[in-house]
Amino acid sequence: MRAVFQARFPSRYMAALWFGVSWIRRTAGFDLFFPCFHPRPPGLVSLGSAAISGELERLLDKCPLKFPVVKQIACLDPARMNRDPEWCITQMKNLVQTFIQGKQLAGGIAAVPLTKELLASAASTRSHYRLYLENEQKKKESAIQQLKRKAAEKELEDLRNQRRVLNVVCDSLEVDADKFAEIAEGKTGRKMAELITKSNSLRRRHKDKKAEMLQVDKMIEEKATQLRHL
Structure with a gap:
């Protein structure tokens, strides 16, 4: 069994990254949002730190909430997994929750009901903003004069x-x-x-x-x- 595992994942780092990314896919279902999560055949997995850095870079670039997940993505570090597995599991859950919330928030504006109060408030806000712009224009013209x-x-x-x-x-x-x-x-x-x-x-x-x-x-x-x- 160990020989088979080593043949499939020659690097412990790549194996940890593979299982972590696959677990995110199965839990959050982000195939459409994050193509970098798509699994590759074992023979196509690139070895070395350059491939890992590229994979993580694509992951962060495609994330709609890029910066909040930087700290949580540290759970994919194999050394951290070996040293503190409970912390990694917690961070992985938080990461998945962040993705889920991002998916729920995307397009949520279309579900806002257009009530009379909302339309009246928008019209009033637009009037106030137009009045503000006119006042600013008058102040500018007065200063120039x-x-x-x-x-x-x-x-x-x-x-x-x-x-x-x-x-x-x-x-x-x-x-x-x-x-x-x-x-x-x-x-x-x-x-x-x-x-x-x-x-x-x-x-x-x-x-x-x-x-x-x-x-x-x-x-x-x-x-x-x-x-x-x-």
Whole structure:
């Protein structure tokens, strides 16, 4: 008998895994849900730790409750079976119970009765959720509008500061041009020509700065109008 058993299961590890998986199949009946539980002919059982790891990996990947069964699957360890068989049996039962519960829960939503109270509750929940989304959208739009307003206010303040600087420059250029013109009236010859040239140059710069200031005034007016509509 021992020779026959060794011929069929050359590895104690594979024999324990074979009997454990077969017992799960017979108890829980998960052939359709877990194809890795299908028994193989003894001659096709792969030997070595790689085959065992692959079998357990396929088992866990196909499990709908993958993570809760990781601890329970340790009951298939032959060393643990030899050391604590009662614990392994208990964990095996828990594992089967987990599979059974998973099978019962799958598709259970179809059995929920659609009562008037349930439909009314769903409609109310949908309305509340839609109202929540609308409020969130309004908050988002309000925040964006506030950012735009702050940016426009800062730009308007920068334009006003630029206008004040240009105004000071224009006044200074005008004063200097008039000063050189007055001095030139009391001079003759080359000195008078130099002073008149300086005065005219300052007046041209004053004219350019005046035009630039008028352009800034126009921009300030447009930005103020835009800010009023924000």
